Structures are given as C-alpha cells and as structure tokens.
Amino acid sequence: MSEDMNKPLTDLISLTIDGQEIEAEEGQTIVQAAQKNGIYIPTLCALHADKENGLKYDLAPGTCRICTVKANGRTTAACTTPVSQGLVVENDTPELNDLRKTIVELLFVEGNHFCPFCEKSGSCDLQALAYRYQMLTPRFHYAFTPRKVNADMPKLLWDGNRCILCRRCVLAIRTEEGEPLFVFANRGDKSTIIVDTELIQDISEELAQQAMDICPVGAIIRKEKGFDTPFGQRKYDHSPIGSISSISSDMTCSSGENKTGGEKS
Amino acid sequence: MSKPIIATASLAGCFGCHMSFLDIDERILDLVELVQWGKSPINDIKTFQQDCDIALIEGGCCNDEHIHTLREFRKHCRILVAVGECAIMGGLPAMRNNIPIKECLEEAYLNSPSTSDANPDKIFPNDEELPMLLDKVYPCHEIVKMDYFLPGCPPRADLIYGALVALVTGQEAELPYEVVKFD
Numbered sequence A: 001m002s003e004d005m006n007k008p009l010t011d012l013i014s015l016t017i018d019g020q021e022i023e024a025e026e027g028q029t030i031v032q033a034a035q036k037n038g039i040y041i042p043t044l045c046a047l048h049a050d051k052e053n054g055l056k057y058d059l060a061p062g063t064c065r066i067c068t069v070k071a072n073g074r075t076t077a078a079c080t081t082p083v084s085q086g087l088v089v090e091n092d093t094p095e096l097n098d099l100r101k102t103i104v105e106l107l108f109v110e111g112n113h114f115c116p117f118c119e120k121s122g123s124c125d126l127q128a129l130a131y132r133y134q135m136l137t138p139r140f141h142y143a144f145t146p147r148k149v150n151a152d153m154p155k156l157l158w159d160g161n162r163c164i165l166c167r168r169c170v171l172a173i174r175t176e177e178g179e180p181l182f183v184f185a186n187r188g189d190k191s192t193i194i195v196d197t198e199l200i201q202d203i204s205e206e207l208a209q210q211a212m213d214i215c216p217v218g219a220i221i222r223k224e225k226g227f228d229t230p231f232g233q234r235k236y237d238h239s240p241i242g243s244i245s246s247i248s249s250d251m252t253c254s255s256g257e258n259k260t261g262g263e264k265s
Numbered sequence B: 001m002s003k004p005i006i007a008t009a010s011l012a013g014c015f016g017c018h019m020s021f022l023d024i025d026e027r028i029l030d031l032v033e034l035v036q037w038g039k040s041p042i043n044d045i046k047t048f049q050q051d052c053d054i055a056l057i058e059g060g061c062c063n064d065e066h067i068h069t070l071r072e073f074r075k076h077c078r079i080l081v082a083v084g085e086c087a088i089m090g091g092l093p094a095m096r097n098n099i100p101i102k103e104c105l106e107e108a109y110l111n112s113p114s115t116s117d118a119n120p121d122k123i124f125p126n127d128e129e130l131p132m133l134l135d136k137v138y139p140c141h142e143i144v145k146m147d148y149f150l151p152g153c154p155p156r157a158d159l160i161y162g163a164l165v166a167l168v169t170g171q172e173a174e175l176p177y178e179v180v181k182f183d
C-alpha cells in the first residue's frame, strides 16, 4: 500500500536516447521526452506548446518525417511514437542525419524556395535545417512546380511555393468559435492549403502573428511586416537550429515555471 | 610549377556575386600570389587564351548564349564552381519559370505601364544579334556538370575566398556557420 501512495501521478519510465538514459512519462512521445530532457530531435511539423507560440497543447501532425529516429532498431517518426520502458532510441547518428538532410533537400526541390527574397529567411526552420546539415545545394533536380499564391486577403498572404504541407496551421489557427481558417484540399502531389477567405477577413493582429509564427517556413506571411528584422538579428543568423541558444525559449519557459513554483512555496 | 589559372563568368546574374568576390578586399593581393587570371569580366579578357584550372560561374542560363558560354567554360576549365543562388537554382530570374514565356514577353513589351504607350506597333525585340530566350531559366548543373556549389545571394566574400584558397592549395574548405547562408 505505502508503495502505491509513493507512486507519482503518472508512471515514470526510463529509456535511452543515443545511450543517454532519460526518464519520461507514460504517454509522452519520443519528441516530448527528448524535449523535456534537453535533447534535440529536429521537427518541422511537431511543435511544443510554449508561451511564445501561444499553443495550448503540443502539435504532432506526423507529416514531415524530419524527426525520424530508430526506436529499437526500427525507423519511425519520433513525434508520433510513444515512449516505452527500456526503449532504445538512436537519434543524432550520421545515418539518420544524412536521411534528414535528404528530406530537407527533397523539400527544397519540391517547392520553389527563393530564399534571397523570402520574408522568413533567417528565421525559417527549413532553411535552418539546411544550414544545420550543411546543404550547399540539393542533390536532386529542381521541380519548379507551379504553386498558387493567395494574397487576396487583409493582414496575411499565403504562398504555396514555400508551403511544406506540415498541417500546423490547419490544427492550430482557429477563430474564437474554433472554426479552422486553413484547410487541406486534394491528395498526393495535388495537396494544397486553402484559406477560408471569408473567415480570415476579420482576424485579429495577434492571430495573424501567431499564424506566421507557427508556420515553420515562409508560407504564411503578415502583410506590411516583411523584412522588418535586420540581418544579424534573425532567429538563426548566429547559431544553428537545435543549439542551446536557439532552444532557449523552451529553457526560459521551464525555468520561469520553476520560479513561480518557488514563489508559491 | 606554374600558378593555377582562374576564370570567371556572369550568366543570368546581377554581378552581385562578382562584387562579393571583390569584397575580399586586400586579400586579393594574397590571391595574386597564388593564382593567375584567365578570362573574366573583371579583367575584360573575352576569349580563352589557354585552358583554366578553376572557373567561378555566376548566374543560371536564361538564353542560348548563356548555354554556349557555360559549355565553353566546361570545355576549357578543370573545375567549375556554381557561385550564388542564381547559378545554383536560377535565383531571381527563375521566378518566371512558372509563367509561360509568351506571357512574360507580353507583360514586358506590351502591357506594362512603361511600354504600353511606348510600343504602339507591339514589337517584340527579335534581332538576330540578340540571344534567344529559353523557355525557362536553368540552374547551371542542369546544363553541364558543376563540381562545387557556393550558396548565398551573394555568397559571403569569406566563403568565396576560403573556397578558392582551399581549391588552390588542395585543402578541404572550411564552412563556418555564419558564412554559409542562402541570402
């Protein structure tokens, strides 16, 4: 009995990532467990909820596969795979990083990524991953796929040339009544995002900013705000995505929580 | 041993990559110790007087003359380096790749505010002296084999200098995080 009472609310289990033993809560995904333990697993579609992005819960659409790890020897998406007792995860290995680099290259040739004049350049997660994996050029041919641009709305524009169909906007950007502003349409290589041009007419500045911020690339851009951060001050100008300084927002967030806890006691 | 010979070319580019190359400033004096100059817009040598070791190519291919020039460079140079986003993926000129060429020409010569009145006879420039536009803008590596790629618009002077010195001295190029950028 006394043993039961000492049990934490959620069961803690242990697993290893690249040989490092970590504790995680039952029901967490590998990405969530790694995040809690300060281990970087790249993500483009999964997104940890924090004060900065204003999300109420973590997103894990499982669309991009950049988080691919080996779990007990099997390749799997770390953002959708739950942790389990004794799980052996390989993450930061040359093989997996080369695979991730390949995914980045494929995304670059599939869309039309003109970084030099993209408003998100310097703060774009896809570009930052290309920097992290030292992509000098994709090893595939550029497809120059025709894509749509929707600029026929106030506050925002949507650029299909840069959209990687990650689904973050579909899941997270909603009106106060919970209606989606962005929806998926079509299938396969015809897949696209459609913007609800009626609902989007009166979105708030905050929601527009949140939409731009949660989009991992430059597909959702606030009108009249482009290029307002000078070179040298953008998110990934000085340190790679996933390095201590670029995940500092998460760190600040958790130390902030500790502080509040401290004040209460 | 004689010094390696360097050539450069600007195809469908804005010369920004050449300007960035000149941003190596006084290091150009160190470079002169290491290399000799062949055909380049910088010294205005217009034809290959001998084969070259390394060529820096700025810009992609948007007309038949670019293709011809690039093939000449491939024939006469041992190593071709794609310098900048235009050479690597078409860059700004390639924004027309998803617009039919007829529409591009109509917009430029018939419908734009500055040409609609000035071109009452609706003429498209079509002199045989003019290079022929291609249907699309092509990255250099889709026309000939390219050996190395230096991203950036333009690539930072440090990247161009570092890569050149590495190629000439046979060392591996360093790629510091803050120097390899796509914009």
Ligand code: SF4
Pocket (backbone or CB within 6 Å): A112, A113, A114, A115, A118, A119, A120, A121, A122, A124, A125, A126, A127, A162, A217, A218, A219
């Ligand atoms: S979305 Fe990112 S990768 Fe695409 S053009 Fe913009 S900065 Fe480059």
Ligand code: SF4
Pocket (backbone or CB within 6 Å): A162, A163, A164, A165, A166, A167, A168, A169, A170, A182, A193, A214, A215, A216, A217, A219, A220
């Ligand atoms: S618009 Fe942005 S957030 Fe939405 S699916 Fe495309 S890339 Fe993802």
Ligand code: SF4
Pocket (backbone or CB within 6 Å): A116, B012, B013, B014, B015, B016, B017, B058, B059, B083, B084, B085, B086, B087, B091, B092, B152, B153, B154, B155
């Ligand atoms: S890459 Fe940029 S700087 Fe170089 S030629 Fe193209 S537009 Fe100009």
Ligand code: FES
Pocket (backbone or CB within 6 Å): A042, A043, A044, A045, A046, A061, A062, A063, A064, A065, A066, A067, A068, A077, A078, A079, A080
């Ligand atoms: S981050 Fe896991 S699939 Fe996108």
